[in-house]
Amino acid sequence: MSTDVSQNLITISVDGKEIKAVPGELVIEAAEKAGVFIPRFCYHNRLPQVGMCRMCLVEVKGPRGFALQPSCYLPVSDGMEVITESDKVKKAQDGVLELLLINHPLDCPTCDKGGECPLQDQTLTYGPGESRFAEEKRHWEKPIAISDLVFLDRERCIQCDRCTRFADVIAGDALIEFIGRGDHTEINVFPDRPFSSYFSGNTVQICPVGALTASPYRFKARPWDLSQVESSCTTCSMGCRIMVQSSQNELTRYLGLDSDSINHGWLCDKGRFGFEAVNSSDRVTVPLIRKNGSFTETTWASALSLIASKVSSAKAAGDPNRIGFLLGSRLTNEDIYAWVKLAKGVVASDSVDCQLGDGLSGKVISVLPRATINQAASAKAILAFTGDIREEIPVLFLRLREAIKSGKTKLATIGTHASSLDQLSDVSVKVSPDQLQLLARELMQESSKFPDIASLFTTQGVASDGDGLVVLLGRENLAWDRSVAEAFAVELSRALPKAKFLITIRSSNFAGGVDLGAVPGLLPGRTPIEDASLKLRQKWVNLPGRAGYGAAEMLKSALRGEVDVLFLVGSDPRQDYVDSVLANSALDQVGFVVSVDTYLSQSSSMADLILPASSFAEKSGTTTNLEGRVLTLNQKVTPRGLSRPDWTIASEIALELGEDLGFTSAADVLDEIAEVSPLHWGLSWHRLTRSAALEGVVIPISPTSLSIRPNAMLDQVSTPGIASVWNQGLASSKTSFLENDSEGDIEQVAEAPSQATRGLGESIWPLAPIQLLGFMNLVYTPKLYSHGEHLKNSPHLSHLAVEAKCRISGRTANDLGFETGDSVRVADKAGGEGLFELEIDDSVRDGTVELTRGSFAISGFSPVRIGETVNYVKVERA
Amino acid sequence: MSTKIVTARVGVPDSYLLSTYLEHGGYSSLKKALAMTPEEVHAEVNASGMLGRGGAGFEAGRKWAMLKQDVVRYLVVNGDESEPSTFKDHLLVEQDPHQLVEGTLITAYAIGASRAFIYLRGEFALGLERVQAAINEAYAYGAVGRNIFGSGFSIDLVLQPGAGAYICGEETAxxxxxxxxxxFPRIKPPYFPAVIGLYGAPTIVNNVETMSNIPWIIANGGKSFAALGKGRSTGTRLFALSGDVLRPGNYELEMTSKTFRELIFDPEFGGGLRDGRSVKAVIPGGVSAPWIGPDNLDLPLGQDEVAQAGSMLGSGSIIVIDDHSCAVRAAWRITKFFNRESCGQCTPCREGSGWIEKIMHRIELGSATESDLDLVLDVCDNIAPGLTWPPQQTTICVLGPSIPSSVVSAIKMFRDEFMIHIKEEGCPFVH
Amino acid sequence: MSFFTPENLGKAQVLVGLYPDKRSALIPLCHLAQGQHGHLSNEAMVEIAELLGIQPAEVMGTASFYDMLHTEEVGKYLVGVCTNVACMLGGGLELLEHASDVLGIPPGATTDDGMFTLEEVECVAHCDKAPCAQVNYRYFGPLADSDFDRLVDDLRSDRLSETVPPHGVLSRVFRDAPAMVPLEIIHQERRDMDEAKKARLAAQNQDAGGKQ
Known part of the structure; x- marks a missing residue:
């Protein structure tokens, strides 16, 4: 690809210097790559250009000599002559800045943007010394709240159209607009329709002045008091690259980094403002032990020795699988590895799971050919059988939306409920479980019962073996057992062996969990336990002898009193397990529950022992995003109280049990991972933190694996507040992940590990169509702001939590005689029931009930019962 | 008696009704055109040499030839007449809407438009009623819609009201x-309407007066049209005369046949000035144009003749300022207009127009200093570098560089008058 | 509950159907709403947004660009006095001052009885009748002070209700035409026309070649 482009390069001259440029690129971009920074305000590399601010005027030679032209709107052409530093250009820049400032308030000392403000910075560099404006400035009420999270100061606004363009073009939420005309133009929302976009924080990030500010950051810190490290967001599985900033050892702000492969600079608000959860005053900061029903502080030493004795005696009783481990989404790869090593290499228990009934089988994930995000965004076509991406993995939604809107790819969705992807899709098919297998088998066949999908894909050039197709596979409906989606995917992969899959499970680092053996039966590298390598056996001294339990089996065993010790490491099954009735009654029956947690969650507050864990940004390590990309996480602040990183806790427990896990730093853990897991070959902390590898690397690494220097480092004006001035003008580059490397010997690269297909067998679950009198189909899905510890502990987000509603269509409501606002009783098949307010929503299919996961907590009621392939509920008047 | 083309029926009772129009041979041109091939119709317009009557003065036939030949292409008639002191289209839409409709349909046929729109200035309430009534009558008459007059050519015509924004007279806006x-005007390139226009499809945007000439050209032949006028200025032109003259009004004149002086002083036209006052300045072609002085009154009213004198014929409006009127006040009022009508996209125009207006107002009110003259010229220079004519453009559309014209003209021609305002701290004229 | 009356909703649907992209109906719909309600209320903008499948903010963003679309209440008669250059030369600024005195309100304001809103307007293309004014976009001029007084008097006593409908009513003639010809039919016609044209040109070229 890169060679093709270089052959077509053209030459332009910038200030007398000849530079190479890619045909079609803009003068402002070509100049920047050649180290010539042209000032700008409205131009943003991730937005369509509008040419409005006129700051980027340069002289370009035309048929009538040199004339001023906007470099952000002018594509390069061969032989073009550009002057960026003439007196004429300088006068134009000076003039534009003077004009921008005539109505801009001089409140820099009290403005959050002061010190990182493109208007301030560019005025110093290119602007007039003094204003000649002697008249009265324009006045607006300042500032006004345009949403719960965003404030707008219209006096500071310079009408660059960045926020409005972002909201409309990128997010698809045209809730803010230019209002008025000429020099009375303001940005505003419609009355009583706040800017309640999941992506509103991005407008604050790209505002080139202090017009938009975010309530969680207002007046928190000055830019010169901030220090920062790069990291990756772990709020969901996307792995958006972020800059983590802090002041006085307290997190103050996350800013999105522009990564070509991942987030293009964007973040969702839940991720962006989630730093407040780290700062929460409700953190667990010391080990706590339950005595006589309440917690008292204890020491690490006595806590660890208590754990060791409970584990030892459980082990002595015979079956190590009675010691269970549920690992949560907080964990880094290093944490996961250490805990899995403790479980499977020391305790010899295979009862480890990193999902809570809301994911997909690790074995199925392992065998499906993986697609990257970029591959999905450039696929000939996409088939989505997944939860609502906008609710679950919001920035992936932005990437897909952009790809689809630009015509790069086309989408077909299948499922049970309306989702935001439907608005982007060309074909949207609603299916029942028994239709799925048929659909999978016949997808690309002319005789398909789903001719719309087949013809869309064929028109798009998807091959009959699935080449060119990317499948988004997630949990479209949690009321259907995961086996439904798994069977569909396996069947589809058989029918279309060249189709690739992007696993769209929300839970952060689920991919790291699967890759590192945090599922029953597997070891790091997705290796079945029975195939453990010699290298691994040397380090893992005590491998399980028998297959262990996944989360469901673990909880069911617990219910029977067959789990003696349960470790909840960042896992809150009482809140998060899909079948909350099972989770709650099961946990009550466990002999000894150890919770390693950051908060007093529903589960930890019922545990026997709580160990305080370090939170995000309090530890370094790596995480693996949904496409299998290993990304760095960096420490920014010191761990709260006596909390420790999860991997050290595993090490300490191992030591108490008489085994040394063998590492003293997260980097050591990563080294061992790279050593024992063929999938992780070539990874090291050093390689991942070199500047060219900042957006990580998709594993398995091959000699041709590329890393791309993120574009964010280029343009201070694109993302004010991140890059230092010296970073301006550095070109993005692709380098081999392994190159120029003192550590690695490339010769040693084994062939990429073949993905184990065995172990899957013929384990396709039967799909029994069930029709029970009076019961209706259930759709059970999460929303972005579903309840959870993260939301609860983020003050500016907590009030956004979704309300519990039972949604049915107008026609169904009519049949049942219900109206919006009615109080209804929803009853599950196992006899549990909950009270809900009814809402009529015509996006719900007739005969279907929709409930939002995490919007209610009613003991004794769980609309989803594990073990049911398809869950049904009854709705009655309360 | 000079030839009247577009105003032939003005003054006829009920000139706007279909029945009147038909009595005068209306829609025979459309029938004639439909019997010709589209390229023959186009050829007649080419032969006429007619320059667009909107303001830019680009040859209509050549504009049509630039239309990208995609299957979907549109015709939009620009009836958003808002250039100050231009009121010719206002007359045409109210008095002879069928002539406009017929010209539009002939053009739609010639260029193969899939749909035609007449965008009419929102403030023309009577015009909107008259044009809509004419369209309704035309549908009933079979002149528009499916299979017009049995020709096999179908097209729909939609009247679109504006809502009050000068900038919408700019074709991309x-x-x-x-x-x-x-x-918001679009950036050219790439958004030349003939290539990327309405809904992204190739689009021809033509002025109301241009369209109103088409039926005559088809009826009488392009050559007859070209026989009128001189050089590039063929046919007749509707001149809108206003300001300090005794008989302001619309006068349809054969192009180049009269001079400014004749238009202003001829008793048949402007009828001269009040009480023996003399001409101080004339603003030709709209308020974007540089002013001309009394020394240029003998220029013929032709496209190139006015351009050679350093101004433009533009929209065909002519404002006369006499020696009892204040040049500063006129220039200030024009900047106020531009400030109010700037769309707000480009910084220099959005912010500069307001600043210039404020300074000009201070000068007129007598609270300025001499350095303010340099300041206002420098701010003008930041919108149109060099203050040349035609201006250099640093903004998306031509509104920006139009702002300085009147300021620069007034200061250049009447610097003394500015100095009196400054020294005497007020306007010396009686209002 | 619909903002538009059933009759106007019918008109709204006709307007939406006139364009290949329904958003084009935005301004006509705003005029329709003003005609019904005198100004463009939030309720109306929400309904227009629904009709067009866009956000209310987008309707407001567009509407607020245009002087004639009033999101705040205005008087029954919107009196616009032109002070642009031709009218100014004829005494437009002085007429505006007089209007302000007579109505007792500054430009931009509405009389307490809700009868009049006064506006200073830019050129309304009535320059041969300078100084001129418009009332609900119906033109009057040239206006000496006494003419203006008489105009106000006539409006107050409803003597002009024939020519000047209440504010918001713009055109009283609605489209009366058969259903739009489906674009597919038109596009097929155009394809055929273009083919025929190409064939004619090819034939001409051949002729020209033959003659050589």
Whole structure:
């Protein structure tokens, strides 16, 4: 690809210097790559250009000599002559800045943007010394709240159209607009329709002045008091690259980094403002032990020795699988590895799971050919059988939306409920479980019962073996057992062996969990336990002898009193397990529950022992995003109280049990991972933190694996507040992940590990169509702001939590005689029931009930019962 | 008696009704055109040499030839007449809407448009009623809709009201407005309407007066049209005369046949000035144009003749300022207009127009200093570098560089008058 | 509850159907709403947004660009006095001052009885009748002070209700035409026309070649 482009390069001259440029690129971009920074305000590399601010005027030679032209709107052409530093250009820049400032308030000392403000910075560099404006400035009420999270100061606004363009073009939420005309133009929302976009924080990030500010950051810190490290967001599985900033050892702000492969600079608000959860005053900061029903502080030493004795005696009783481990989404790869090593290499228990009934089988994930995000965004076509991406993995939604809107790819969705992807899709098919297998088998066949999908894909050039197709596979409906989606995917992969899959499970680092053996039966590298390598056996001294339990089996065993010790490491099954009735009654029956947690969650507050864990940004390590990309996480602040990183806790427990896990730093853990897991070959902390590898690397690494220097480092004006001035003008580059490397010997690269297909067998679950009198189909899905510890502990987000509603269509409501606002009783098949307010929503299919996961907590009621392939509920008047 | 083309029926009772129009041979041109091939119709317009009557003065036939030949292409008639002191289209839409409709349909046929729109200035309430009534009558008459006059050619014609924004007279802003958006001009290149216009499809945007000439050209032949006038200025032109003259009004004149002086002083036309006052300045072609002085009154009213004198014929409006009127006040009022009508996209125009207006107002009110003259010229220079004519453009559309014209003209021609305002701390004229 | 009356909703649907992209109906719909309600209320903008499948903010963003679309209440008669250059030369600024005195309100304001809103307007293309004014976009001029007084008097006593409908009513003639010809039919016609044209040109070229 890169060679093709270089052959077509053209030459332009910038200030007398000849530079190479890619045909079609803009003068402002070509100049920047050649180290010539042209000032700008409205131009943003991730937005369509509008040419409005006129700051980027340069002289370009035309048929009538040199004339001023906007470099952000002018594509390069061969032989073009550009002057960026003439007196004429300088006068134009000076003039534009003077004009921008005539109505801009001089409140820099009290403005959050002061010190990182493109208007301030560019005025110093290119602007007039003094204003000649002697008249009265324009006045607006300042500032006004345009949403719960965003404030707008219209006096500071310079009408660059960045926020409005972002909201409309990128997010698809045209809730803010230019209002008025000429020099009375303001940005505003419609009355009583706040800017309640999941992506509103991005407008604050790209505002080139202090017009938009975010309530969680207002007046928190000055830019010169901030220090920062790069990291990756772990709020969901996307792995958006972020800059983590802090002041006085307290997190103050996350800013999105522009990564070509991942987030293009964007973040969702839940991720962006989630730093407040780290700062929460409700953190667990010391080990706590339950005595006589309440917690008292204890020491690490006595806590660890208590754990060791409970584990030892459980082990002595015979079956190590009675010691269970549920690992949560907080964990880094290093944490996961250490805990899995403790479980499977020391305790010899295979009862480890990193999902809570809301994911997909690790074995199925392992065998499906993986697609990257970029591959999905450039696929000939996409088939989505997944939860609502906008609710679950919001920035992936932005990437897909952009790809689809630009015509790069086309989408077909299948499922049970309306989702935001439907608005982007060309074909949207609603299916029942028994239709799925048929659909999978016949997808690309002319005789398909789903001719719309087949013809869309064929028109798009998807091959009959699935080449060119990317499948988004997630949990479209949690009321259907995961086996439904798994069977569909396996069947589809058989029918279309060249189709690739992007696993769209929300839970952060689920991919790291699967890759590192945090599922029953597997070891790091997705290796079945029975195939453990010699290298691994040397380090893992005590491998399980028998297959262990996944989360469901673990909880069911617990219910029977067959789990003696349960470790909840960042896992809150009482809140998060899909079948909350099972989770709650099961946990009550466990002999000894150890919770390693950051908060007093529903589960930890019922545990026997709580160990305080370090939170995000309090530890370094790596995480693996949904496409299998290993990304760095960096420490920014010191761990709260006596909390420790999860991997050290595993090490300490191992030591108490008489085994040394063998590492003293997260980097050591990563080294061992790279050593024992063929999938992780070539990874090291050093390689991942070199500047060219900042957006990580998709594993398995091959000699041709590329890393791309993120574009964010280029343009201070694109993302004010991140890059230092010296970073301006550095070109993005692709380098081999392994190159120029003192550590690695490339010769040693084994062939990429073949993905184990065995172990899957013929384990396709039967799909029994069930029709029970009076019961209706259930759709059970999460929303972005579903309840959870993260939301609860983020003050500016907590009030956004979704309300519990039972949604049915107008026609169904009519049949049942219900109206919006009615109080209804929803009853599950196992006899549990909950009270809900009814809402009529015509996006719900007739005969279907929709409930939002995490919007209610009613003991004794769980609309989803594990073990049911398809869950049904009854709705009655309360 | 000079030839009247577009105003032939003005003054006829009920000139706007279909029945009147038919009595005068209306829609025979459309029938004639439909019997010709589209390229023959186009050839007649080419032969006429007619320059667009909107303001830019580009040859209509050549504009049509630039239309990208995609299957979907549109015709949009620009009836957003808002250039100050231009009121010719206002007359045409109210008095002879069928002539406009017929010209539009002939053009739609010639260029193969899939749909035609007449975008009419929103403030023309009577015009909107008259044109809509004419369209309704034309549908009933079979002149528009499916299979017009049995010709096999079908087209729909839609009247679109504006809503009060000068900038929508700029063709790309008009297209945005017609798409239901804010009237933000688009950047050219790449958004030349003939290539990327309405809904992204190739689009011809023609002025009301241009369209109103088409039926005559088809009836009488392009050559007859070209026989009128001189050089590039063929046919007749509707001149809108206003300001300090005794008989302001619309006068249709054969192009180049009269001079400014004749138009202003001939008793048949302007009838001269009040009480033996003399001409101080004339603003030709709209308020974007540089002013001309009394020394240029003998220029013939032709496209190139006015251009050679350093101004433009533009929209065909002519404002006369006499020696009892204040040049500063006139220039200030024009900057106020531009400030109010700037769309707000480009910084220099949005912010500069307001600043210039404020300074000009201070000068007129007598609270300025001499350095303010340099300041206002420098701010003008930041919008149109060099203050040349035609201006250099640093903004998306030509509104920006139009702002300085009147300021620069007034200061250049009447610097003394400015100095009196400054020294005497007020306007010396009686208002 | 619909903002538009059933009759106007019918008109709204006709307007939406006139364009290949329905957003084009935005301004006509705003005029329709003003005609019904005198100004463009939030309720109306929400309904227009629904009809067009866009956000209310987008309707407001567009509407607020245009002087004639009033999101705040205005008087029954919107009196616009032109002070642009031709009218100014004829005494437009002085007429505006007089209007302000007579109505007792500054430009931009509405009389307490809700009868009049006064506006200073830019050129309304009535320059041969300078100084001129418009009332609900119906033109009057040239206006000496006494003419203006008489105009106000006539409006107050409803003597002009024939020519000047209440504010918001713009055109009283609605489209009366058969259903639009489906674009597919038109596009097929155009394809055929273009083919025929190409064939004619090819034939001409051949002729020209033959003659050589």
């Amino acid at each position: 008009l297209i945005e407005s017609l798409e239901g958006k804010r009237g």
